[in-house]
Amino acid sequence: MGPTPGEPWQFRLPSGGAGTFGSVRALNGFGRLVLGTLLAGVLVAALLLPAAVGIGSATNAVADAVDNAQADPLDGQVPLRTTITDSTGATVATLWKQNRVWVPLASISDYLQKAVVAMEDRRFYAHTGVDWKGTVRALLRNSQTSGTQGGSTLTQQYVKNYLYLVNAKTEAEKADAIATTPIRKLREAKLALQLEQTHTKAEVLEGYLNLVAFGPSQYGAEAASEWFFGTSADKLSLAQAALLAGMVNNPPKYNPLDESHVEDSRTRRNLVLDVMASTGAVSKEAADEAKQQDLGLNPQRIPNGCVNADNSAVNGYFCQYVLDYLRNAGFDNDTVASSGWTVKATMDPKVTESAKAAATQQVDPTKAETTRIANTVAVVGKGEPRKVLALVANRPYGLDTSQGQTVQRLPTTFAPLGSGSTFKIFTAAAAMADGYGTNYVMQTPAQVSSPLAPGRVFKNATQYPDSMTLAQALATSPNTGFINLEGDVGLQKVADMSVALGLKGYSLDAGDVDPSFAGAGTDYAAQVVAQKIVSFTLGVSPVSPLELSNVGATLASDGKWCPPTPVDTITDRDDKLVTWTAAACEQAVPAELARTLAVAMEGDFTGNGTAATAAKGAGWNWTAAGKTGTTQEYRSSAFLGFTPEMSASVVLWDSEPRPQGICKDPIRTCSTDEALNGNGVGGGGVPAVTWMNTMKPLKDGQPNTFFAPASPQYITGSANTQVPDVRRKNIDDAKAQLTAAGFKVEVATRQNGGAAQNIVLDQSAFPTAAPGATIIITVSAG
DSSP states (O other): OOOOOSSSOOBBTTOOBSSSTGGGGGGGGGHHHHHHHHHHHHHHHHHHSSSSTTTTTHHHHHHHHHHHHHHHOOOOOOBOEEEOOOOOOOOOEOOOOOOOOOGGGGOHHHHHHHHHHHHHTTTTTTTSOOOHHHHHHHHHHHHHHHSSOOOOOHHHHHHHHHHHIOOOSSHHHHHHOOOHHHHHHHHHHHHHHHHHHSOOOOHHHHHHHHHHHEETEEEEEHHHHHHHSSSSSGGOOOOHHHHHHHHHTOTTTTTSSSGHHHHHHHHHHHHHHHHHEEEEEEHHHHHHHHSOOOOOOOOOOOOOOOOTTTHHHHHHHHHHHHHHHHHHHHHEEEEHBOOOOOEEOOOOOHHHHHHHHHHHHHTTTTSGGGGGGEEEEEEEEESSSSOOOOOOOESSSSSOOTTTTTOOOTTTTTTTOGGGGGGHHHHHHHHHHOOOOOTOOOEEOSSSEEEEEEEEEEEEESSSOOOHHHHHHHHHHHHHHHEEEEEOOOOOHHHHHHHHTGGGGGSBHHHHHHHGGGTTOOOOHHHHHHHGGGGGTTSSSSSSEEEEEHHHHHTTTEEEEOOSSEEEEEETSOBBBBBOOOOEEEEOOOOHHHHHHHHHHGGGSTTTOOOOHHHHHHHOOSOOEEEEEEOSSSSEEEEEESSSEEEEEEEEOSSSSSSOOETTTTTEEEEEEHHIIBBBBOOOTTTHHHHHHHHHHHHTTOOOOOOOOHHHHHHOOOGGGGGOOOSSSSSSHHEEEEHTTEEEEEEETTTTTTSSSEEEOOOOOOOOOOOTOOEEEEEEEE
């Protein structure tokens, strides 16, 4: 019965259901033959009728298939592998979801082009995208049997592979792209016809040879040639090309690197050669000669990812940080691994080699007594952009824990045990920003308490004079002087200064820095203040070695903080630069403050500075500034040092659960009692030596360079820190002078002072004090 006037004609299945071919498999014998004939007619009609007539109006399903074909443009971005290089262009790692390198057709062997055409579609140059005879024959054959027979042209295969490998994102979409149904065949054929209307045969063949799988996880001629033969696609021999062409049909079955399929691959290769000879693609003599050759294998497997990369034990930490950095910039791992980028990292191989040798020489991860110990080095250049030059650890990057390997992000994550007195830098900088100078004289008693922590006593690790300048304190590191200074300046300002100079991680949720603060609802710096962590200046907080290194770079860069970047440039598949948004540089402290603090920190390398012994032992003769650090139970220690050109931090800690103390001579993990009994490793030990051994090879043969001069303003400090000398003055004059300078005054008397009554014998602070401090003057009682 014909259609009702005005209604589209619909083909009805015998069951009466409209618009579905799902019941094809339920038919058999004569029914399949009849239905196959009908399907063939529907297919041809659907492909030939103009759109105005209502293409595919034979059934609802055909209409949907055509609509899908129109909605499936073949203009997605074909996944290509991405390469990460170091600063010299040497490969650090390759990343891929599909190992593929796109090359033009001219860079693909003629042998491979001819072999694929001969084997997959010998009428390729004659049809317009669909081989009508082959397609109808396949539909009829498939309708009469329970199996399936191909009828796809090379163009149709390209379409199917494109839909599966490029367009399909979900498992359902992938299943639909390769479903063995007439509907899929119709959509595929329609797209093939459209493709050949807009592309030349050469373009279709180029796309096909770059797209399809030639081996398990190996896509495209170039990557496959490299993987199986260690060569490029343009240099394939006839025998190699035939082997690859034969694999397209069933990559796992014809994989010559699988010992169980070597003979399958050889037989398939020889079949390809015979077909090439029969079609005139090559002479019979050339085919026979190629059949006598071995498989020509010379595998060059391209490792995927940071862990599997060549030299990943050394470069893996940097590689992982590149991926972390790109993810934070908005490029997830899947995007990176499929974009076909060249990511030029800032990693300097010379700096990396030196840092790795120094870290491992000091702490051998293969020894039983040191397997728990991480000795990390992060090196950052000065200026902007702030290039990360090296990220290494003594422990190799990798998955083999029996070899001391780890995939912890040791140089970049938060080392949970802190970096000790390196944090006194923040207290000093906060004080200088508040008006203190490096000549400020601080009191350094044997022990002190803080009003923020009533009942808690803080002690020095060794004996010190009763007082010393801030510059001297930075070199020798008395705890009590910095506890007092932190109290005078304020914990808030010290915590804020740590963030400003480079510890930006403290702006993250407190629980991300220290799990014990999970759910606190504030950033970590705020918790330092809220929880009154007085020992913050003593470096008890988790710290990122990379961020700590960048603190030195900030000071070396005239007080300008810049985000540490491991990526120099990203070039896409079309050789165009990829851009991304990074945090802007910020002036953390005035340039004069940074210069003065850097000059003051030079004292750590000389005299009785805590790193002086390491410097002398290494033969260090160049300008540098630094600060050592050791935590209370010797579970971690650190050294931050920087030259006028670059900064490096070394953080040493027990990186395993339930950390232990770290003892010296020889270095090893040990009990807390043993470490506290004079055996613990301090920042002036392994960390400082590691730093010297990292930096010295980089400076050897180089002339000395210098920091910019210190500023008198930040040496002496502001006027409100300058205490007048009122000794030998009358009490009233003394009080007037001190009050006029902004200080409070308390009076004590001394009998038999050897002076007239009310003459000042002594004063509690001179020549400097905290702004507004109370000055006690001692006067003679006569």
